[in-house]
Amino acid sequence: MCGPFAAVPTAYRVSRDDTHWYANCAWDMLGIPFVIGRDVKIETSCGDCGRADRMDASATREPTVDAVVHFLVPAREWYKDLEFT
Numbered sequence: 001m002c003g004p005f006a007a008v009p010t011a012y013r014v015s016r017d018d019t020h021w022y023a024n025c026a027w028d029m030l031g032i033p034f035v036i037g038r039d040v041k042i043e044t045s046c047g048d049c050g051r052a053d054r055m056d057a058s059a060t061r062e063p064t065v066d067a068v069v070h071f072l073v074p075a076r077e078w079y080k081d082l083e084f085t
Contacts, residue, residue, distance in 0.1 A: 003024060003028055003031075004023050004024065004027075004028030004029070004031035004032050004035060005021050005022070005023065005024075005028075005032070005035075006021075006022040006023055006024045006028075008022065009022050010022040010023060010024060011044055011045055011047075012024070012025065012026065012028065012029040012042070012044050013042070013043045013044070014029055014032045014033075014040050014041070014042050014043075014057075015040060015041045015042075015043070016036065016038050016039070016040050016041075026044070026069040027069070027071070029042050029044065029057075030042075030057060030063070032057075033057045033058050033059045034059040037059055038058075038059075039056060039057070039058045040056070040057050040058070041054065041055075041056055041057075042054065042055050042056075042057050042063075053065065053067065055067070
């Protein structure tokens with residue numbers, strides 16, 4: 001793992017042309033466009049119902065869908081227990 005990139009396939013697939021990356025979590029999937037400086041397509045699924053979701057993302061504009069990402073732990077506490085977070 002080298003945040004925001006995951007070392008193994010996850011539920012957060014980020015693509016640019018023929019290149020694909022996986023993110024560790026929803027927060028990281030939105031960070032990948034900033035790291036690579038390019039527009040991307042994101043494929044993921046709802047953690048509650050499993051519905052597939054697709055969106056475009058960029059380092060210069062907001063994602064193209066209305067969605068909610070819930071963070072159970074406040075950001076200031078993420079690194080206290082990464083396994084739980």
